[in-house]
Structures are given as C-alpha cells and as structure tokens.
Amino acid sequence: MKNVMRAAALGGAVALALAACGSAPDEAEETAGGDTASDFKACMVSDQGGYDDQSFNQSGYEGLVRAGEELGIEINALESSGDSDYGPNIDSLVQDGCTLIIGVGFLLEQAIEDGATANPDVEFALIDSTFSDDDFNPLEFDNAKPILFNTAEASYLAGYVGAAMSESDVVGTFGGLPIPSVQIFMDGFVDGVAAWNEESGESVRVLGWDKEAQDGSFTGDFETQANGQNTAQGFIDQGADVIMPVAGPVGLGAAAAASGVEGTKLIWVDNDGYNTTEYGSLMLTSVMKQIGDAVFEVVREASAGNFTNEPYVGTIENGGVGIAPFHDFEAEIPAEVSERVEELYAQIASGELVIESPNSP
Numbered sequence: 001m002k003n004v005m006r007a008a009a010l011g012g013a014v015a016l017a018l019a020a021c022g023s024a025p026d027e028a029e030e031t032a033g034g035d036t037a038s039d040f041k042a043c044m045v046s047d048q049g050g051y052d053d054q055s056f057n058q059s060g061y062e063g064l065v066r067a068g069e070e071l072g073i074e075i076n077a078l079e080s081s082g083d084s085d086y087g088p089n090i091d092s093l094v095q096d097g098c099t100l101i102i103g104v105g106f107l108l109e110q111a112i113e114d115g116a117t118a119n120p121d122v123e124f125a126l127i128d129s130t131f132s133d134d135d136f137n138p139l140e141f142d143n144a145k146p147i148l149f150n151t152a153e154a155s156y157l158a159g160y161v162g163a164a165m166s167e168s169d170v171v172g173t174f175g176g177l178p179i180p181s182v183q184i185f186m187d188g189f190v191d192g193v194a195a196w197n198e199e200s201g202e203s204v205r206v207l208g209w210d211k212e213a214q215d216g217s218f219t220g221d222f223e224t225q226a227n228g229q230n231t232a233q234g235f236i237d238q239g240a241d242v243i244m245p246v247a248g249p250v251g252l253g254a255a256a257a258a259s260g261v262e263g264t265k266l267i268w269v270d271n272d273g274y275n276t277t278e279y280g281s282l283m284l285t286s287v288m289k290q291i292g293d294a295v296f297e298v299v300r301e302a303s304a305g306n307f308t309n310e311p312y313v314g315t316i317e318n319g320g321v322g323i324a325p326f327h328d329f330e331a332e333i334p335a336e337v338s339e340r341v342e343e344l345y346a347q348i349a350s351g352e353l354v355i356e357s358p359n360s361p
Contacts, residue, residue, distance in 0.1 A: 040303040041074040042067055043098035044295075045089045047105040049222060050079045055248040055270045056291050060104045060127055063295030070296075073303055086111035094119050100302045102127065102147075102295060106179055116144040123307045125298050127291060128181040130311070130361070142309055147298060148361035149181075149289040149314040151269075152188030153348050154321040155244075156355045157341055158267045158287050159192020162242040163204040164337045165284060165329070167263060172207035172235035174217035174228075174254075176247035180359035182218075185246040185269055185287060187211050187357035199340075207235050214358065219250050228253025236261050242284060244269065255279040265329070272324040286324040290314055313361050317349045 044064050046053075051061040061077055068075040076096055078089040086108050093101050094115065101122060103112040106129035113131055116124045124144040131139040131146065162171050173189050175182040186209040193206050208231075209216035219227035232243050232254035243258060244267035245251035251268065258264040259279060266279065268286035273279065294314055301307060314320015322345075326333050347353035 040099045041076065041097055042100045042102070042299045042303070043076045043093040043096070044078070044102045044104060045086060045093065045108060045111075046077070046079045047103075047107045047222075048080050048082050048085075049105075049248055050081075051077065053249050055251075055276075056127065056289065057104050058276070059271050059289070059291035060102065060295050063292030064102070064299070066292065067296050067299040067303075071300060071303055073299070080108075083107065087114060090115040094122055099123060100125065100299060100307070102298070105129070106181060112144060113139065113141070116141045119143075123302055127295070140309065143307075145298065145307070145309050146311040146361075147291075147294050147314075148311050149291075149294075149321050150184070150316075150355075150360050151181075151287055151289055151321050152184045152191070152355045152357040152360055153316045154287045154323050155185045155188025156192040156195070156348070157323050157344055158244065158285055159189035159194075159206075160196045160344065161192075161285060161323075161326075161333070161337065161341060162189070162244065162265075162267055163193040163196035163202070164200070165265065165333065166204055166242050168239045168241045169202060169204045170207065170235075170239040171204060171242040171244075172217075172232075172238075172240040173244040173246065174208045174219065174231045174235075175245075176219055176222040176250050178216075178218050182246045183209075183214065184357050184359035185244070186216060187359060188287075188355055189244055189267075191355060191357075195344075207238055207240055211357075219247055222248040222250055225250055225253035225256070229257045232257040236264060241265065242267065244287070252277065252279070255282060258282050268324075274324060274327045281328055283324075283327060284329050285326055288322050288324055290320050290322070294320060311361060316345060317351070 046057045049057045051057050064075050090111050102125045104127050109129045112124050112126045125147055127147045173186050190206050190211045193204050228250035241263055242265045245254040246269050258266055265284040266282045267284055270289050272286045274283040
C-alpha cells in the first residue's frame with residue numbers, strides 16, 4: 001500500500017478548546033438523529049485505533065454523532081482493526097447508501113482515493129492527510145476533501161508553556177511515525193520553546209526533534225504503548241520533565257513512564273488528555289485539534305448541498321486548533337506566563353505572529 005511506502009519513506013487563562021468524551025460504537029453501529037431531514041447519510045471509517053482510542057478517531061466519531069443528532073441525518077460508522085479493513089469498510093458504506101464517507105487518519109488515504117475514483121457520485125473526506133500519488137505528487141479529486149489542521153500554531157503555545165514550567169530545563173517530544181501531521185506538532189513545540197528561551201534568557205533544551213533537519217524520535221506506529229513508555233523513559237533519564245508524545249494511544253505509554261517520576265508533566269495532543277485519559281493529573285495542557293467540530297462542519301455543508309473539494313484547515317483564527325486549560329496546574333502557572341500565552345494566542349489569531357512549519361497544510 002502507498003501508505004506503508006509513505007511511512008517508510010518519510011522515515012483562552014487558556015481554555016481555547018474543549019473536547020467531549022463519548023462512547024465508542026459497536027462495529028457497523030448505525031445511529032439516526034430522529035426523523036431524517038433528507039436522504040443524506042454521513043458515514044465514517046476509523047483507522048486501526050478504533051473509536052475508543054482517546055484520540056482522533058474518538059473525536060471524529062463524536063463529530064459524526066453530533067451531526068446525526070443536530071442535523072437530523074442518518075449516520076453509520078465502521079471500525080477497522082487493520083489496514084486490510086479500510087477498503088472493504090469503505091465499499092460496505094458505499095453499498096449502504098452513504099452520501100459522504102469520512103476516513104479518519106492518513107492510513108486511509110489510499111482507500112479513500114480508490115473509493116473516490118470508483119464512486120464519483122459519492123462524496124469523501126479524509127482527516128489529517130492530503131492526497132498524492134505513489135511518488136508523493138499532489139492529487140486532487142472533485143469528490144474528496146482533505147480535513148487538515150495547522151497544529152504548529154497551538155503547539156507553539158504548548159512549547160512556550162512547557163519550557164516555562166520545566167524545572168530541569170529539558171523537555172522532549174516524540175512521534176508515532178514521521179509524517180507531516182505528526183511532525184507539524186513537533187515543529188511548533190520546538191519553536192515555542194525557542195520563543196520562551198529568547199524572552200526569558202533561559203536555555204531549555206528539546207529532546208526528540210530537530211526542526212531544521214526534520215529528524216527525531218519516532219516509535220514506529222500508533223499502537224505499541226511499550227515503545228512510547230521506553231521512549232519517554234529515555235527522555236526522563238536525560239532529565240526531561242515535560243514530554244509531548246504525538247503518537248495517539250502510544251502516548252499512554254509515555255504517561256505510564258511519567259507517572260512514576262515525581263514532577264514529570266505531559267502535554268497531550270488531539271484532544272484534552274485531562275478528560276480523555278486516566279492520567280489527567282499529569283496533563284499540563286493539550287494541543288487540541290477540533291476534529292469533532294471539523295467533521296460536523298464538513299457534514300453540515302455537504303448535507304446542505306454545499307460540498308466542495310477545497311481543504312478544510314483548522315487554525316487558531318477559526319477555532320480549529322488551540323490548547324486545553326491547565327486544569328490541575330492552573331495555580332502553578334505564573335500569571336505573567338498565562339498573560340503572555342494569551343498575547344501570543346491573539347497575535348497568532350490576528351496574523352501578527354506567523355508560526356512557520358514545512359509541514360503546515
């Protein structure tokens with residue numbers, strides 16, 4: 001599959017966003033929002049993490065359920081347990097009469113491309129990835145829409161806070177796979193730490209990512225929590241006391257490592273880890289992708305007959321990305337840090353401050 005090739009080749013204080021927790025569906029569960037307003041049917045296929053991954057699959061599903069409830073449309077969601085399920089699940093949803101089929105995550109890129117090509121009368125969308133050919137040249141489909149997030153903006157804020165709250169002057173970040181939707185978090189985090197260093201005169205060091213070289217630490221997948229635990233423990237052994245895993249459920253392994261070391265904090269990604277994991281007491285903040293809101297908006301537009309293939313890009317300005325509240329650490333964050341983060345947030349939203357990343361959509 002091209003996605004396998006790609007993985008190998010690519011080697012406001014601050015309540016800016018909130019995520020709700022929801023229950024995961026049984027496979028092929030179908031939910032209707034009462035009497036349907038039309039014949040429109042929105043459907044979704046998870047990646048292998050499933051809808052209880054406490055990450056982007058869960059957030060996407062919550063957006064789909066919201067669309068069913070608020071728009072009065074029919075929905076259907078299928079879970080995938082592996083790569084071999086993506087194509088058959090999409091085919092099943094096509095046969096089920098779905099008007100719009102959304103794939104959750106870059107792993108479904110090839111299956112969504114194949115589905116869009118074979119079914120030009122069905123609308124498709126893909127979360128966290130654009131479309132490209134086997135040589136990674138951009139592709140465009142009239143009936144397929146990328147749903148993307150400029151998380152470098154929010155990660156910048158998280159990096160700034162993480163550096164400000166580090167007692168050891170060492171922080172770290174690692175990813176699941178070296179792909180743009182992961183590396184963009186790491187780029188913003190590094191730049192946020194650099195901004196803190198410049199303003200404070202300190203020298204907080206970042207483990208796990210060299211933005212200029214686009215090289216760093218990756219666990220190899222989004223499933224093996226032991227790899228996340230080992231990677232995080234390696235950072236802790238080098239003095240890191242703030243760690244941002246960008247690896248979905250693998251981040252739970254990092255949380256397990258951090259939970260055994262007093263003073264170690266985590267920065268979660270995609271949704272508010274304080275609410276969605278059992279490690280809330282470790283969560284300094286989270287870099288939020290409002291995936292549920294993005295899914296709802298794409299479904300809303302499509303159900304109104306306004307589907308386009310123009311990418312949706314979540315930013316701080318449009319509320320598509322942000323950072324979570326500081327929760328248990330609220331009282332520990334110096335007032336000047338909270339105030340500065342609010343200033344930076346406003347500057348990014350207005351365009352006065354531009355966060356640059358080679359991985360930005």
